[in-house]
Amino acid sequence: MSSDNKLTESRVPNWDAQSSDYDLTPIKRLATYGRNTFVDGDWIESPYITDSGIRLIQTGNIGVGEFIDKGDRYISQDTFEELDCTEVQPGDILISRLADPVGRACIAPDLDERMIASVDVVILRTREDIDSEYIVNLLSSEPYLQHADALCRGGTMQRLSRSMLGNIRVPIPSYSYQSQISNKLEQEKSGIDRLIESLEDMRETLHERRNQIIQKSITGKIVGAENHSESSVDWIGKVPEHWDVVRTRFVAELHSGHTPDRSNDEYWEDTNIPWVTTSDIKPFRKGRKRYIHETENQISELGMENSGAHLLPEGTVFLSRTASVGFSGIMGQPMATSQDFANWVCGDEITPEYLLYVFRSMDQEFERLMQGSTHQTIYMPDIRSFKTPLPPLEEQREIVEHIETETEQLWELIDRVDETIDLLEEKRQALITAAVTGQIDMSKEKGVIQGDD
Template sequence: MNLAPYPGHKRTGIEWLGAFPSHWVVKRLRFATERIEQGWSPQCDNQAADDDAWGVMKVGCVNGDQFDASENKALPPELDPKTEYELRPGDVLISRANTRELVGSAAIVPCDVRSKLLLCDKLFRIDLSPEVDAAYLTFCLRTQAARHQYEQEATGASGSMQNIGQDTIKNLILPFPPYSEQQQIAAFLDWKTSQIDALIAKKRTLLEKLKEKRLAVITQAVTKGLNPDVPMRDSGSGWIGQVPSNWDVLKIKFVTELASGHTPSRSVEEYWIDCTIPWVSLNDSKMLREKDAISETHYQISELGLANSSARLLPAGVVVFSRDATVGLCAITEVPMAVSQHFIAYICGEKISGKYLLFVLKAMNQHLQSLQTGSTIVTIGMPEVRSLICPLPTSAEQADIVDHIDSVTARIDQMLANAETAIARLTEYRSALITAATTGKIDVRGWQPLESSP
């Protein structure tokens, strides 16, 4: 799609905003709104309200550019709802407290929203002036220009929770074309982003199927072996099922040394100076979810911190395994590392290879979910860890199984990488398109959707 630029531009004098069409105006959002308010957050259980019951929205309801009505908490029956905070179709919502990447996320409440949903105090609701189109403004709030302003003003002690105040919203500097042009830009972006979103959804579906296939390859190999003609016997374990009759089935602790970790005291500053020792923590969860091996960590600890904690430096080749938060994330260490108390480390003996054990742990993921306890932060207890069972072929067969899995999953991993790259490029294009349209870099005044378009 080739869209021409506007014929005339003028400079804003604002480096990060650049030039804009000469008939547009740039102003602070306070001059385009009539009211900004935040809601009410009573103590609620972390479960969604029934469709006919009152619910208080969670801040995540505006993540991902779309309003999600299911992101709510049921209002306790003993509390009367503050009906002045009930959401209305067309409300523009902005998160005022979230991670650095998500604070300032914006969405419009759709026209078919159900009743009895209440604004929470971590969301702003903006009542707009008549000359501002809600859909256009919401697209503006998703641009890098708006994000730049949020990040300049956000406060908070850590990246895990950042806050922006009403003044940050009111002082946002945004470009505004005439009202009819705002509507045209919003219609164009609705049409175009829906196409991009459909492509991204297809790629995400492909990702899930590839991940399922990868896990199926691993599970089949570590529980059934590579020869389909060998005699089988019952393993005595539900998640393993039948195994080749010449395999052992035993507890992992009998063929490994089990080590746990610790966190050096945060209150002793000296423990966190000159940190050079890789230290596996929950901050490495994303890497563990995506990789089979880990060579660096988000945090390091010092030799002094290690010496004054119950953690120990473990050799390379150890299999680390998360037992808290997201249970079952695992990888092999490629360099000596320590681990936090949220992890188990398996030091493999001569009867089991680290790579084979890694694949076994990945295969038992669903079984691990059945063992976990807790609601806010799930965990798997040490008695359950010590009872984990492993199918065990000979060392030679383990090596063959690992080679087979590596060969097949390498092809799957390449397809996963290609799909991830496609999603990243589509997401980047989506963002660039929104920025181009809402800053006047492309002229969509004469655009009309194709009749064959969805």
């Protein structure tokens, strides 16, 4: 096989069962004629970001087939003119060159404000004989997404270049047939999406119930005590009279972490000490995982000795305080941490598991204490002022057992909901793929006229 043939094949996803009438067209050829109809967005550096003006659309706003309205980054009109930015128009197709997944696309909505896109977003303004909804469905199909992923290049953050994206060939039937497919998919997907939305609401309710169980347990609302006293701490409220409310650092030693000097190569040789960083936080986000036994990164003894980091004992409770704020866990073996964590070595009056649930009931307090706009942080002086409700040790153990028993039942229900959502999303994906690859005979649909005359 010649190199030219290999190159041609590399541009064509595996469009199984595609209609013989479909033309395979490079994505870049779907663009209408004119300037900036198939272009990358703009490179916008942090100093140019403002709180109002022209909205910056980023890869995080692009879902698989849907626009995700989040974030509030803008640039000024002066910056728009200085950088000669490309304006996004409602109806343009926005394609992400970054994961996850690479190549996903959505239609730019009318947000009632001017828009631009970041550099890793490709703006596609289609020809009049191209149905944008059909293209977005096409770019949400499994053959395309798998192919786009295979074309990525790069190390830590893989990207799909606009050139490679533009050369991917996609099946383009007649305009009327594109519209028929879009209309059919809209009907079918809307039913699936309604089911998914109701299940997501159910999942949210279960998570709220789980948080209520933890909050009420930690603040003594489930204890059969006759008398309660005011704690003078907003997030705690009243607690049973026989409980204490103390500064957390009075019952658990507070330690910070540190990062050894990265410019000194010797500090990063023979690394064998587990070192908790923000890279380890993801599994703790849902609030189910309690212990960490392995870390993504390690440091060396030499690096630790020449920095503010130090080895903390098994059972230490860690709390993330920067970037991903408010996530907590318990060390399953001796570990060190970066400066992004506050760490608590429990004394004789408090158990690690109980303290863990104290932190997991403090979301409201964390939100109050966070400072910063781009990178939020809880500073150490505020952490030193933390207070905790403190029942007797035996009662702490009973509270932990109650929380774990009650929440495990809720987690089982959440797991079932998640499994059902996954099945529905798989069905949705299969439906899209079948439609855009010609596996659904549109001529059998009521009122459908096959092709263009």
